Amino acid sequence: MSAVDAVLSKLSQAGTRNLLPAQDEREVALHYVIAVLCTLACLAGLAVVASDRAATGWSRDIRAEVTIQVRPTGLETGSVAAAKAAEVLAGVKGVSEAVAIEPEKAKALIKPWLGDVILDDLPIPNLVEVHLDPRHPPRSRALMDALISNGIDASLDDHAIWLKYIEQGALTIRLFALGIFVIIGSATAAVVGFATRASLTARADVVDVLSLCGATDIFIAERFQYRFARMAFQSGLFGAVAAALAGAALKFTATTQSLTLALPISWFDLLILIPCPVLVAVIAGITARMVTVRLLGHPRS
Numbered sequence: 255m256s257a258v259d260a261v262l263s264k265l266s267q268a269g270t271r272n273l274l275p276a277q278d279e280r281e282v283a284l285h286y287v288i289a290v291l292c293t294l295a296c297l298a299g300l301a302v303v304a305s306d307r308a309a310t311g312w313s314r315d316i317r318a319e320v321t322i323q324v325r326p327t328g329l330e331t332g333s334v335a336a337a338k339a340a341e342v343l344a345g346v347k348g349v350s351e352a353v354a355i356e357p358e359k360a361k362a363l364i365k366p367w368l369g370d371v372i373l374d375d376l377p378i379p380n381l382v383e384v385h386l387d388p389r390h391p392p393r394s395r396a397l398m399d400a401l402i403s404n405g406i407d408a409s410l411d412d413h414a415i416w417l418k419y420i421e422q423g424a425l426t427i428r429l430f431a432l433g434i435f436v437i438i439g440s441a442t443a444a445v446v447g448f449a450t451r452a453s454l455t456a457r458a459d460v461v462d463v464l465s466l467c468g469a470t471d472i473f474i475a476e477r478f479q480y481r482f483a484r485m486a487f488q489s490g491l492f493g494a495v496a497a498a499l500a501g502a503a504l505k506f507t508a509t510t511q512s513l514t515l516a517l518p519i520s521w522f523d524l525l526i527l528i529p530c531p532v533l534v535a536v537i538a539g540i541t542a543r544m545v546t547v548r549l550l551g552h553p554r555s
Contacts, residue, residue: 284449285489288442292493292534293500295438296527300501302431303526304519309424311518314388316413316420320397322382325407332380333357335406340382342404348392355381382408439537446482446538450545453478461550475546483539490531498524 322343326335336354343352357378386392394412401408454461464474505519 281449281453281485284445285485285492287445288486288489288534288538289493289496291438291442291445292490292530293496295435296494296497296530297500298431298434298438299526299530300497300519300523302427303523305427306424307520308518309420309427312420313417316417317391318386318388320384320386320394320413321411322384322397322401323409323411324380324382325409326380327405327407332378336380336382338404339401339406339408342400342406343382343384343397346392346397346400348387348390348396349384350387351385353383353385355383442486442534442537443541446486446541447545450478450482450542451549453481454546454549471547471550474550475543478546479539479543482542483535486538487531487535490534493534494527494530497530498527 322339324332324335324339326332330338333354333356340352340354343349357380360378360381384397394410398408398410461474464477501519501524505521
């Protein structure tokens with residue numbers, strides 16, 4: 255009974271929730287793994303929020319603009335036809351501004367795609383850029399009716415194709431991030447489950463003494479649940495801080511326009527990292543409880 259007395263002596267010095275001995279060096283690796291998983295999950299969350307903001311901004315800008323291609327009729331030039339169309343469209347209710355795009359500006363827009371050599375022999379379309387009231391935008395049919403009633407031959411591009419691509423891309427990013435969260439959550443549960451098995455085996459003497467003292471399986475499981483939940487919370491806190499530092503670094507160093515447009519991170523986005531330690535602690539606690547109860551046998555009341 256000396257071994258049992260020694261264990262009882264150690265347990266009597268611990269608190270109600272700290273009946274298990276202090277963690278050993280083998281659990282340092284578990285801390286590291288959970289912290290890395292939380293960091294990846296937090297970075298994925300930041301990327302989703304930032305990319306969703308970018309997609310929303312692009313969609314709003316696209317919905318607020320339409321492009322009209324004007325074809326001159328009779329003896330009028332393309333510039334005159336475009337200017338006439340812009341004047342007509344400016345009077346349509348819901349149009350904030352209509353501006354005829356100069357040929358040189360149109361060339362500048364397509365120059366990166368075609369180059370100077372092709373542009374010299376390519377007829378430049380006559381375009382009108384129409385800015386719509388975001389609160390009360392007019393229907394495409396109303397714009398075309400105004401042009402037709404004034405004898406203007408034109409076609410309208412409301413950028414619906416680009417809007418569809420942006421919305422599909424945003425949905426893909428959300429689903430991809432959801433998949434990442436599911437994978438990371440399951441990986442965290444698997445790691446904690448393995449660690450619980452190892453911890454239960456390593457502390458078999460403590461479990462036996464608790465059982466001899468009348469402790470139920472649920473009571474013992476709650477000790478492991480609290481232990482791994484606390485450990486996961488600490489690791490998740492480190493992971494959230496690491497992700498916050500990475501997000502802050504990206505915010506400070508995002509000087510290029512392309513990166514700023516693709517990932518417009520806001521300081522308020524860092525607030526979504528706050529629930530991460532709590533969430534990983536819940537996953538770890540539930541997993542540890544389930545594994546412990548299953549290994550000890552059917553729970554008894």
